Amino acid sequence: KAGVTQTPRYLIKTRGQQVTLSCSPISGHRSVSWYQQTPGQGLQFLFEYFSETQRNKGNFPGRFSGRQFSNSRSEMNVSTLELGDSALYLCASSFRTGGITEAFFGQGTRLTVV
Amino acid sequence: AQKVTQAQTEISVVEKEDVTLDCVYETRDTTYYLFWYKQPPSGELVFLIRRNSFDEQNEISGRYSWNFQKSTSSFNFTITASQVVDSAVYFCALRDNDMRFGAGTRLTVKP
Numbered sequence A: 001k002a003g004v005t006q007t008p009r010y011l012i013k014t015r016g017q018q019v020t021l022s023c024s025p026i027s028g029h030r031s032v033s034w035y036q037q038t039p040g041q042g043l044q045f046l047f048e049y050f051s052e053t054q055r056n057k058g059n060f061p062g063r064f065s066g067r068q069f070s071n072s073r074s075e076m077n078v079s080t081l082e083l084g085d086s087a088l089y090l091c092a093s094s095f096r097t098g099g100i101t102e103a104f105f106g107q108g109t110r111l112t113v114v
Numbered sequence B: 001a002q003k004v005t006q007a008q009t010e011i012s013v014v015e016k017e018d019v020t021l022d023c024v025y026e027t028r029d030t031t032y033y034l035f036w037y038k039q040p041p042s043g044e045l046v047f048l049i050r051r052n053s054f055d056e057q058n059e060i061s062g063r064y065s066w067n068f069q070k071s072t073s074s075f076n077f078t079i080t081a082s083q084v085v086d087s088a089v090y091f092c093a094l095r096d097n098d099m100r101f102g103a104g105t106r107l108t109v110k111p
Helices: none
Strands: A005-007 A010-013 A019-024 A031-038 A042-050 A053-057 A064-068 A074-078 A087-094 A109-113 B003-005 B010-014 B019-021 B024-026 B033-039 B046-052 B059-061 B064-069 B074-079 B088-095 B099-101 B105-110
Touching: A005 A087, A010 A019, A019 A087, A019 A109, A031 A074, A031 B099, A042 A064, A042 A074, A042 B099, A053 A064, A074 A087, B003 B088, B003 B099, B010 B019, B019 B105, B024 B074, B033 B074, B046 B064, B046 B074, B074 B088
Parallel strands: A010 A109, B010 B105
Antiparallel strands: A005 A019, A019 A074, A031 A042, A031 A087, A042 A053, A064 A074, A087 A109, B003 B024, B019 B074, B033 B046, B033 B088, B059 B064, B064 B074, B088 B099, B088 B105
């Protein structure tokens, strides 16, 4: 059974640009969550999608957005990139939402903003 | 406020020693879930265990064991007879409305 796949693995962008990250969940999983990991702030919850609907959102500015498709794949978009957006972005999938079932993480996308 | 505290920033042990990672949480909800994840240098978070707030039964799985105590809001994790491959950052997490992670404990197991 394939795990959670995140693409790309590494990305370098310039300030002011926008970026789209992709996450393919484990087959059968309908919930996808996104997290940002930085040395200073640690692991922070961005948002969660279930059946194409955003269920929860963390405390991030509107520049961070996401969506989920009918096949449960999810994308995360960050517009007007800032240097502080440099981070490891992790995606997790689970069968159900709300922590009822465990979440499995991908290897992440390391974004560097220069 | 929902909060997860891992007071130990770094722990270093010698192989075969037992080590306990501490986790204290805060939540106002009566229904919540607790998790432990391991993050090796590759970066991927590896799921270790999930417990719901109604299940205080502690468990041993191989070299791993967990101690969940609602009375003290603690969810500690113990590795028995540690091995070098256990070296990683370990995260405790709490899920009620959203998911909140602790700051992580970096465990180094020396040969």
